[in-house]
Amino acid sequence: MHIDPMHIGLDASRATMAHRTGTESYALHLTRALLANPRGHAFTLYFRDKPAPDLFSSGRQRLIPFRRLWTHVRLSWELLTRPRPDVLFIPAHTLPIIHPLPSVVTLHDVGYRYFPDAHPFPQRWYLEWSTRFAARAATHLIADSHATARDTQKFYGIPANKITVIYPGRDESLQHVDPAPIRAKYQLPEKYILHVGTLQPRKNLARLMEAWQAVSDSVALVLVGRAGWLSAPIVAQAQACGARLLDYVSDEDLPALYSGATVFAFPSLYEGFGFPVLEAMACGVPVICSNTSSLPEVAGEAALTVNPLDTRTLAEALQQLLADSNLRAALVAKGYAQIQKFSWAKAAQETLDVLEKTVTGNW
Secondary structure, three states: OOOOOOEEEEEOHHHHOOOOOHHHHHHHHHHHHHHHOOOOOEEEEEEOOOOOOOOOOOOEEEEOOOOOOHHHHHHHHHHHHOOOOOEEEEOOOOOOOOOOOOEEEEEOOOHHHHOHHHOOHHHHHHHHHHHHHHHHHOOEEEEOOHHHHHHHHHHHOOOHHHEEEOOOOOOOOOOOOOOHHHHHHHOOOOOEEEEEOOEOHHHOHHHHHHHHHHHOOOOEEEEEOOEOOOOHHHHHHHHHHOOEEEEOOOOOOHHHHHHHOOEEEEOOOOOOOOHHHHHHHHOOOOEEEEOOOOHHHHHOOOOEEEOOOOHHHHHHHHHHHHHOHHHHHHHHHHHHHHHHHOOHHHHHHHHHHHHHHHHHOOO
16 A cells, blocks of 8 residues: 655653663664665654764654753654644654644653652653553553553553554574673683673562572672662672672673673563563574563563563572583573574564554654
């Protein structure tokens, strides 16, 4: 079916952040993939902060700086007072309170509903308000997992036909590399269990450390990630038990850190998607992860999945994987196959399908 060229407005404000987590990486990589194959559509990218010259190679860039409430005040004003796009795409939750045009919003997770104490109260209140508003006010929603789609229906009463599940892609430049230089740089041993993610209660690191202590004194535990909300007890436990804390590491160092790990452990209590699982698989590392939220969708049959609330089961899975080189090799092979299911090019084309249908109404 022929679709006339559209003008798509895209909130690119998350893509400029220096230290990107999953949501920011989603915004960056999906925007690049949309611009790489736009099907003849034109894009205007809205920025709060000035982007690096090489961040995006095409698309009209509109810098609209504003200190506070950028989305609800400044972006709303932009949409009210200037020629409007045909459709607005928000890749990260927060829909402008004034949006006089069709809109599509990606919802990544509602983890704050399951673990409210994992967020400061002001942040939790805003997440609840902004997600509820976006879920109800947007013309259509994209969820990056079936788990998030189900949660959006459950908590906000959104009909299933208003939500399209589109899996994010993966960083296709990630691959196994020689870990020796990174081991030397960070003074890491030959064998270590790796976790990558913000230090916060939702990541279930207290149980991971307990499980690690129960199974091995010859394999290190390395925790990569910035300290988040309520991280002080996690840091104290890590220091007491001898786990290595590497803080946030650069994108350049991550592939080698993954590649050098004996096991990647990701027993998170809740994830909207779980990019680190795919990153570890791409670097040839066997994975243990939770059997909850979106993680079974991401991992498929290519990981050992465990109940994240059961420390003994987690310890047994770690012990099994550390002791069985054949099992590790089998999971690595399955991991290489699993990651082929996730592509930014595919995600971009499915997203364009949704944007086109939102404008034409041809669902």
